[in-house]
Amino acid sequence: MLTNVAVLATDQVAAFELGLLCEAFGIDRSEDEVPTIEFAVCGPTRGPIRCAGGFSISLDHGLERLADADLIGIPAMPWSSTPDPAVLEALRAAHDRGARLFSVCSGAFVLGAAGLLDDLECTTHWKHVDELAARFPRARVVPEVLYVDSGQIVTSAGTAAGLDAALHIWRQEYGAAVATTVARRMVVPPQRDGGQAQFIARPVVECAAETLGPLLTWITEHLEDDLGVETLAARAHMSARTFARRFREETGTTPHAWVTAQRLYAAEELLERTDLSVDQVAAQVGFVNAATLRHHFARARGVSPQQYRRAFAC
Incomplete structure (x- = not known):
């Protein structure tokens, strides 16, 4: 420690x-x-x-x-x-x-x-x-x-x-x-990363445009929804191709990777602060099932959700 x-x-x-x-x-x-x-x-x-x-x-x-x-x-x-x-x-x-x-x-x-x-x-x-x-x-x-x-x-x-x-x-x-x-x-963002357990990589890009700011906020408030590229592009009034390109320009990563990262952050907080089961946590943050949450959690954090909870539960 x-x-x-x-x-x-x-x-x-x-x-x-x-x-x-x-x-x-x-x-x-x-x-x-x-x-x-x-x-x-x-x-x-x-x-x-x-x-x-x-x-x-x-x-x-x-x-x-x-x-x-x-x-x-x-x-x-x-x-x-x-x-x-x-x-x-x-x-x-x-x-x-x-x-x-x-x-x-x-x-x-x-x-x-x-x-x-x-x-x-x-x-x-x-x-x-x-x-x-x-x-x-x-x-x-x-x-x-x-x-x-x-x-x-x-x-x-x-x-x-x-x-x-x-x-x-x-x-x-x-x-x-x-x-x-x-x-x-x-007064800084709590985390910016690209999601590997021991190699955290995020391209350093110019983010002068902020056209997706409201959408990114909306995503974090609706993690349990369908957040596929087609859905998000329609909400942003863009074609899927244009949206994917604009998203990478402004965030330095893909929509899928960014959404997955936000879901993992939300899962971490629920694992720390609540007694919800892993299945319930997965559902609340938008993963298809507990197995999907376990897969992404182990890949990104190097531990299982249960191991994370044992280490950091309040």
Whole structure:
């Protein structure tokens, strides 16, 4: 269970990504019944460091703080520089003892320099994926995704993708209700993913158009209905072909995948908060039967609905 988080910060650390990790894990949300996380920011030495935004912060902890952490966050740092050997050694030691490591944006280069991305699927900001692959040829770099969960190591793309990955970690550790509460406090969507148990992939696309926004809201309120492409296209006053193309442009995925994901989120909440049987949950969220729910749940979450309920029921 996640109880202790340390975030690594060195000179020229990116302020936004550092703040993102502090916001995701360093805020006391106990009044909202969110578990309290012991949290600290640390670096090679205590004292002031310079942030990339042109200001300084002071660190109260050195690298020894990493030895206590269940999760170590690595924000964006200058991707072209060579990390401090002491930092790399501390990360390797943490990895060896089983700590989870989570990079945001170019923080993946620090993990690569430590040799921790070898033979793992990983990602970084789309501008740097080619450089990451070239510098660390044993890493299996996945471009154009929000984040990749390879088990002990989670890597995410630029800026806001780190929030998606952080909420993914909250969901894994404490369930959908807690992750949703954290997201609500941060005023961000509770989850964006593409539905694999250990490889969460979602294309990073421009979503300037918002023509489907009302329809997406309607879908989440009518999950038990027929939500096939023909039905949704008719509701949107489009041909099925045009609707499918527009849907992918605006959401980055297919209507079927998006609807399935929403049904799974709803199923998670019912499994956590109610005593409904798996058959009843399946019916309420729009799956044909319990077997269909079990199939999609196991594929997307890596556990059965019953196992999820045992882990996260309120």
